[in-house]
Amino acid sequence: MSAPVSRRPDPVSRLGAGGLGGVRAGVELWLVLIGTIAGIVRMFRRGAARPKGAIVEQMWVIGNRSLLFVAVTLGFIGMVMIYQACLQFSRAIGDLSQVGTQFIRLIVSDFGPTLTAMMLATRVGAGIAAEIGSMKVTEQVDALRMSGVLPIDYLLVPRFLASVVMTVALAIVGAAIMYAAGGLTAYLSFGVNPRIFYDLQMVEGKHLILGLLKAVSYGAAIPVVSGFCGLRARGSSEGVGWATTAAVVGSSFAVIALDFALSVGALWLLGGDL
């Protein structure tokens, strides 16, 4: 399983090699994204090579497999977050009236999409990597190429589109559940009046746009990263295992990095008033 270790190179070489490897991987990842988008464009223009019903099938796979998981986890997280927030607010400010309004703002612009995507990165990302990875190691990907079909068109494009749509959909569902669960917790544990909690006055169009943008980005990133890892799988089913792991970690990290980038970008664009 582990390769024979004869003599490890010095730390500097390893760092350099690691850095170069990272850059190369980054470039390849970017190419996969470009390739996928090109594939989408190709699909809309040609229409003939479109895998019939594949998009809907993928949407079903993603949505069906993850709905319960997302709903339950986001519900729990919502409860925990409100509990912690109320605790801290009463400690520092003593007034809990703002908790609900701030919470929904954060849910819409950040937590809803991000947490949903983190959960999806685990379920969906692993699934995509495993599927594509197995196809790669059993040479089905090469077989596709021989019959003149670009693997990206056939494999990645349907999953890409399905993921974008379903991530947005599930983010909305997840956000709603988080909100509901949070309000319940605030009421039960801290006696916060639901009418005060469920107040949407702080939510503005820019929050919705940001949240939507994030959901779309995550929905795009997860299949691209996972598909990339799947296509890189080598060897046997063991290689598929590695690909799956890399996909989960890579997708999760991509979500966080994108969240950071988009949030900072939005903050900067809006002059600090988010």
Add this chain to the structure above:
Amino acid sequence: MSGAGYIEFREVFKAFDGKPVLRGMTLSVGRGEIMFIIGTSGVGKSVTIKHLVGFLKVDAGEIWFDGRRVDQLDEKGFYPVRRRIGMVFQNATLFDSMTLLENVALPLRKHKRLRPSAALGQAMGLLERVHMGAFADRFPSELSDGMRKRAAIARTLTMDPEVVLFDEPTTGLDPVNARRIDGLIQELSRSMGVTAVVVSHDLTSIFTIADRVAFLYQGRVHAVGTPAELQASPDPVVQQFITGQSHGPMETPGF
């Protein structure tokens, strides 16, 4: 060799998922002999020896070793037995994250509480006994099947076992390496007095080194005796196997 044997199987029954494999298997193995258990694939040869080290539990029947019953022991109870009965697996099953030397040294460190340097020294000695000393620093994945088998044998010998079980030691090996393994088994028996129970369907091995042969068929020991006795047997089923015929009275499930 009559009377209570060193290793005894008495009317052992074992089934998997309702399918019976051993149906009243009775066998007696004497101390110091090389006993081959032969038969077609799937007849239950490996199943038989796995009972001896406690990897499987009998459904019915008794298994005796050196005058004591062992079939009722639990996992912990089998540890003392496993120090006296070693097993060489079909796939050698060396630990692939360690070198050969470390592989062989592991049981020495664990059971004889040797310091690492002493353990490695003894391990080297054992590796040289099986003519693998030159490869002590290699990893199992770098070596051929025959070499891994020999290293696995060395590792089993670290416990000074009285009995060594071999699960198809020559299956998948080229003729030269197969004969080398045969020679090793014989050497162990002659010079160290080890009792060897060998599961095999390698006819050349049988006729080269076996003291006695037990022919497993339909879940029972159909015939037992020296290789010469089996060769002279009038039983058509035995004859079919010994002469390696594909047609004959033998019922082979799955064909």
Add this chain to the structure above:
Amino acid sequence: MLGERSITSLGARAVAVSRELGGITILFAQVLRALVPPRLDGRELVRNLYKMGNRSVPIVALTAFFAGGLMVVQSAPFVKRLDATSLAGWAAGYAVLREIGPILIALMFSGRVGANNTAELGTMTVTEQLDGLRALAIDPIRYLIVPRVLAMLIMLVCLTVIGDLVALIGAAVVAKAVLGIEWGIMYASFTENLKPHDFLHGVYKSMAFGTAIAVTSCYFGVTVRGGAVGVGRAVNAAVVAAAVSIMLLDFFLTYVNA
């Protein structure tokens, strides 16, 4: 009938889940028993500590940095509205120390180290190396599993502590770069408003997460069936199980140890 079929499959899944839960509990009990008295393979422990730590520090550090920065960005408008920039550190800090830090780091750890461990143990099981240990009268629990469980637990706690620190640094960096809040203000905000209990709350969680990740990871590794394909499936199951346990444990611990 559709309804009937889904109920049956739901029931079947519930049975499967409870079987896994039972198995995991048994393994946990075996690990605990092997720790009293603590006789385990020291070399294996050290080897695993090194391997697991090595593998995770970069990604944990990066994740933590971003997470800290994110919390500042989220709390920024609120803090600005109240014109209390000195509270910015507190706002980001408590979220990171109590929730975001432990959970995110645990998830990343599970994905990197947990999955890897399952794959290793799974492959060893499939190639009968585990049986090989038993045949040599070496207890796989003592020799193989306990060192890994301990190593994962220790590593996750260390990584959480390191990650917390990096996240706070990240928060300060982003606060300076994006919001123009000075280092001094952030530092004061941290030290004045964050209590040791906030930090410990997160550490206790990471201990629980670490144990959960370690035991589930090992469990799915040693119960692999069906060759190399089974290994892949086990890895998947282990990661999902760890994620669910983290969420559930977080939920309970938040209330129990507020």
